[in-house]
Amino acid sequence: MLDRVLSTIESRKHQSLALLKEFLSIPSVSTKPEHKADMQRCAMWVADQCRFAALETAVMQTPGHPIVVAKNKHLPNRPTVLFYGHYDVQPPEPLDQWDTPPFEPTIRNGAIYARGAVDDKGQVWAHIEALLAWQAHGGPPVNITMLIEGEEEIGSDHLEAFVKFHQESLRADICVISDTNQFARGLPAITYGLRGIVYEELTVSGPIRDLHSGLYGGAVQNPANVLVQLLASLHRPDGTVDIPGFYDDVVSISAAERAEWSALPHDDPAFASAIGVRALAGEASYTTLERLWVRPTCDINGLTAAYQGVGAKTVIGAIASAKLSMRLVPNQNPEAIRRSFESAMNDRAPKGVQLGFKNFGCNPAIVTPRQGHGIALASRAIFDGFGTLPVLIRSGGIIGAVEIIKRILRVDSLLVGFGLPDDAVHAPNEKFELESFFAGQRTAAALYAHLSDL
Amino acid sequence: MLDRVLSTIESRKHQSLALLKEFLSIPSVSTKPEHKADMQRCAMWVADQCRFAALETAVMQTPGHPIVVAKNKHLPNRPTVLFYGHYDVQPPEPLDQWDTPPFEPTIRNGAIYARGAVDDKGQVWAHIEALLAWQAHGGPPVNITMLIEGEEEIGSDHLEAFVKFHQESLRADICVISDTNQFARGLPAITYGLRGIVYEELTVSGPIRDLHSGLYGGAVQNPANVLVQLLASLHRPDGTVDIPGFYDDVVSISAAERAEWSALPHDDPAFASAIGVRALAGEASYTTLERLWVRPTCDINGLTAAYQGVGAKTVIGAIASAKLSMRLVPNQNPEAIRRSFESAMNDRAPKGVQLGFKNFGCNPAIVTPRQGHGIALASRAIFDGFGTLPVLIRSGGIIGAVEIIKRILRVDSLLVGFGLPDDAVHAPNEKFELESFFAGQRTAAALYAHLSDL
Numbered sequence: 070m071l072d073r074v075l076s077t078i079e080s081r082k083h084q085s086l087a088l089l090k091e092f093l094s095i096p097s098v099s100t101k102p103e104h105k106a107d108m109q110r111c112a113m114w115v116a117d118q119c120r121f122a123a124l125e126t127a128v129m130q131t132p133g134h135p136i137v138v139a140k141n142k143h144l145p146n147r148p149t150v151l152f153y154g155h156y157d158v159q160p161p162e163p164l165d166q167w168d169t170p171p172f173e174p175t176i177r178n179g180a181i182y183a184r185g186a187v188d189d190k191g192q193v194w195a196h197i198e199a200l201l202a203w204q205a206h207g208g209p210p211v212n213i214t215m216l217i218e219g220e221e222e223i224g225s226d227h228l229e230a231f232v233k234f235h236q237e238s239l240r241a242d243i244c245v246i247s248d249t250n251q252f253a254r255g256l257p258a259i260t261y262g263l264r265g266i267v268y269e270e271l272t273v274s275g276p277i278r279d280l281h282s283g284l285y286g287g288a289v290q291n292p293a294n295v296l297v298q299l300l301a302s303l304h305r306p307d308g309t310v311d312i313p314g315f316y317d318d319v320v321s322i323s324a325a326e327r328a329e330w331s332a333l334p335h336d337d338p339a340f341a342s343a344i345g346v347r348a349l350a351g352e353a354s355y356t357t358l359e360r361l362w363v364r365p366t367c368d369i370n371g372l373t374a375a376y377q378g379v380g381a382k383t384v385i386g387a388i389a390s391a392k393l394s395m396r397l398v399p400n401q402n403p404e405a406i407r408r409s410f411e412s413a414m415n416d417r418a419p420k421g422v423q424l425g426f427k428n429f430g431c432n433p434a435i436v437t438p439r440q441g442h443g444i445a446l447a448s449r450a451i452f453d454g455f456g457t458l459p460v461l462i463r464s465g466g467i468i469g470a471v472e473i474i475k476r477i478l479r480v481d482s483l484l485v486g487f488g489l490p491d492d493a494v495h496a497p498n499e500k501f502e503l504e505s506f507f508a509g510q511r512t513a514a515a516l517y518a519h520l521s522d523l
Numbered sequence: 524m525l526d527r528v529l530s531t532i533e534s535r536k537h538q539s540l541a542l543l544k545e546f547l548s549i550p551s552v553s554t555k556p557e558h559k560a561d562m563q564r565c566a567m568w569v570a571d572q573c574r575f576a577a578l579e580t581a582v583m584q585t586p587g588h589p590i591v592v593a594k595n596k597h598l599p600n601r602p603t604v605l606f607y608g609h610y611d612v613q614p615p616e617p618l619d620q621w622d623t624p625p626f627e628p629t630i631r632n633g634a635i636y637a638r639g640a641v642d643d644k645g646q647v648w649a650h651i652e653a654l655l656a657w658q659a660h661g662g663p664p665v666n667i668t669m670l671i672e673g674e675e676e677i678g679s680d681h682l683e684a685f686v687k688f689h690q691e692s693l694r695a696d697i698c699v700i701s702d703t704n705q706f707a708r709g710l711p712a713i714t715y716g717l718r719g720i721v722y723e724e725l726t727v728s729g730p731i732r733d734l735h736s737g738l739y740g741g742a743v744q745n746p747a748n749v750l751v752q753l754l755a756s757l758h759r760p761d762g763t764v765d766i767p768g769f770y771d772d773v774v775s776i777s778a779a780e781r782a783e784w785s786a787l788p789h790d791d792p793a794f795a796s797a798i799g800v801r802a803l804a805g806e807a808s809y810t811t812l813e814r815l816w817v818r819p820t821c822d823i824n825g826l827t828a829a830y831q832g833v834g835a836k837t838v839i840g841a842i843a844s845a846k847l848s849m850r851l852v853p854n855q856n857p858e859a860i861r862r863s864f865e866s867a868m869n870d871r872a873p874k875g876v877q878l879g880f881k882n883f884g885c886n887p888a889i890v891t892p893r894q895g896h897g898i899a900l901a902s903r904a905i906f907d908g909f910g911t912l913p914v915l916i917r918s919g920g921i922i923g924a925v926e927i928i929k930r931i932l933r934v935d936s937l938l939v940g941f942g943l944p945d946d947a948v949h950a951p952n953e954k955f956e957l958e959s960f961f962a963g964q965r966t967a968a969a970l971y972a973h974l975s976d977l
Binding site for chain 1: 950
């Protein structure tokens with residue numbers, strides 16, 4: 070039966086791409102209030118496609134953006150698979166660095182370019198396409214529940230309450246998520262660990278109005294000067310993060326994992342050259358993969374102060390602000406880290422300014438089982454989809470849902486992702502290679518077959 | 524005769540304000556390329572007004588914005604006064620903080636609000652108005668040369684070459700500039716010292732594209748992280764500037780000046796409360812006036828990095844940049860300071876990023892004579908205009924022309940300014956109080972009378 074499903078996938082390539090383009094054309098930028106209507110439209114569009122795959126589908130409102138839930142007819146005596154994905158995307162800025170507009174999906178060099186191409190619309194679409202193909206052959210041999218949210222890129226703020234409220238209806242034996250990468254081109258992967266995050270906006274306010282830097286400079290605190298002092302204080306000269314207690318709960322890496330990762334075909338010069346830097350950086354005595362997967366960080370994600378136009382303006386701005394995120398590893402407590410960060414900033418701020426904080430995400434790191442029946446079945450599915458077995462890896466990213474689904478539904482997630490490391494996730498010219506896209510569809514179709522053996 | 528000129532000024536108040544509004548409506552923002560045509564239009568407008576004052580006027584092109592030169596008929600045996608002013612203005616941003624639009628001048632609470640109201644269009648207009656009034660009575664009793672440029676706010680880049688080329692034609696006995704402030708409301712001032720400036724834009728470039736902060740964070744230099752480290756390194760914990768050699772040539776303050784300034788009616792709590800801060804700041808063992816007038820600074824005037832929209836984006840930006848200015852005092856060498864700043868930044872930058880520098884101004888501090896016939900005559904003129912004698916002060920601002928005119932034409936400047944410290948120069952809601960404006964017109968008219976005794 071799987072063979073026939075895979076043939077259907079093969080025959081629908083053209084339609085499948087056309088629909089993905091429709092999906093990618095909707096600017097579902099969850100963080101921007103002006104896209105609220107686009108978010109609704111995108112959820113409705115996803116729901117319609119689920120209905121074409123013969124799923125019973127509902128668009129459920131939340132205090133934020135809607136969540137799409139879709140199910141086939143659940144039968145007793147067969148496993149239930151919860152699929153989790155998201156239809157929201159990151160902001161497309163900086164727009165001038167896109168070769169083609171972010172919401173006008175374009176195919177070139179064997180890839181589709183658009184914001185959300187791989188994160189996560191293309192990967193969600195691979196699964197819906199697999200279900201459409203299964204539908205042509207009587208439907209998949211497992212119970213399916215699709216849970217597709219619109220707030221992954223902004224911290225999945227309303228997912229926890231939603232999953233709690235609907236936990237009976239969302240009960241499942243395993244969860245499948247395709248929001249991660251292959252390890253390298255031709256080397257697919259199952260991801261078993263993700264970092265967590267604390268995302269903060271820090272605002273330094275000084276005078277009630279902008280001041281002439283000649284007439285006031287030297288006699289008042291300049292909020293921008295204070296901001297850079299505060300932000301610089303977050304790192305020690307050796308590159309470690311200087312927030313009290315930051316490393317207290319960090320789990321150290323096992324020798325076994327270190328050895329396993331050192332066998333992966335990772336090459337520092339190639340990694341550096343792919344992103345155009347002459348030298349890598351990070352904590353001493355850790356490899357690049359270790360720095361990315363199991364070491365916590367603190368990165369500035371945005372700086373805003375005073376005059377940013379062309380040329381010069383001699384001004385002391387009334388306000389300066391930064392967006393920054395701390396990537397967390399097992400067992401750091403996000404809420405404790407957030408509190409420690411905020412009190413460190415307040416302790417270090419001089420008189421004459423006031424600090425403000427906004428939190429945009431607080432999720433712990435997570436590790437899913439590396440062994441077991443689920444992993445074995447997913448490996449077989451990847452073999453069917455890609456023609457090769459996967460490696461087991463971690464990722465430096467974060468998918469808040471994994472922890473929520475584990476904690477509330479007590480279900481482990483299989484992170485079976487189809488992207489490539491150079492897909493420019495969250496960056497201009499985000500892409501999804503067509504080969505990855507179709508291998509992903511095949512993998513998803515095979516997964517819904519094999520998981521019937523769970 | 525002066526009495527009759529002052530009566531004419533009194534009778535022309537309404538017209539004078541209407542013309543100032545026209546002047547202020549032209550968005551002559553010199554730093555922005557999109558305002559190039561406005562700059563031309565503004566120069567032509569100024570030239571037309573000079574012609575109404577019976578001056579022979581030319582709009583002279585430069586490689587940058589045009590310079591207006593206007594003269595009455597120069598007669599032998601009377602002093603020649605060079606008036607210097609500028610018709611360009613600072614950018615109006617942040618626009619949302621203006622109560623009325625920056626280029627729609629509005630009168631309320633006895634003041635005119637607009638970008639350039641006091642810096643420097645309103646003050647230039649006070650002088651042209653004085654000449655218009657003199658014209659009604661046969662013209663002023665001195666030779667006048669007006670030199671009104673369009674690049675003061677961007678470092679007067681082409682003024683030096685212009686003054687050199689036209690030095691015969693610009694020959695004068697004294698220069699008059701109204702681009703400074705009274706010391707306080709009701710306490711007019713002559714300014715005899717100005718700080719200098721080095722204005723730089725620093726760009727930190729890392730990866731060739733923006734990166735996902737989860738997938739790359741911890742293993743590459745984040746240009747925004749590097750930028751804040753570099754900027755924070757510019758100050759020591761005690762607030763002094765940490766650039767090699769920065770203080771080497773700084774002239775220390777004389778006990779006499781310290782004593783004189785401490786007698787001025789300056790009040791720290793009132794100064795702080797006027798700008799809405801709870802505490803002032805700056806180098807220990809200097810008073811606020813000393814910090815502003817004779818101590819050098821380093822202030823960030825702009826920060827730009829990665830995501831600045833609403834909400835969160837987990838990105839490592841490919842580029843981060845800052846605009847910053849160092850205010851200089853006598854005898855610091857701007858070019859040496861600029862070189863030392865750039866090499867300190869290069870020395871302190873880690874591997875994996877590249878730095879770029881752009882200079883937007885390099886001017887030394889200047890001190891003009893505190894005594895002499897010119898100062899005495901200017902004091903009398905201020906008495907005629909304001910009804911009270913001026914105090915002698917310095918300023919933390921910079922007027923590049925003063926040094927150029929001294930060096931090339933060997934002429935000292937009388938800095939007779941009509942603004943108030945709370946006029947919000949370079950900030951939103953810049954204003955010029957009507958009382959200051961008309962007192963300025965009277966002072967200018969009196970100055971052109973009294974300087975005939977030079």
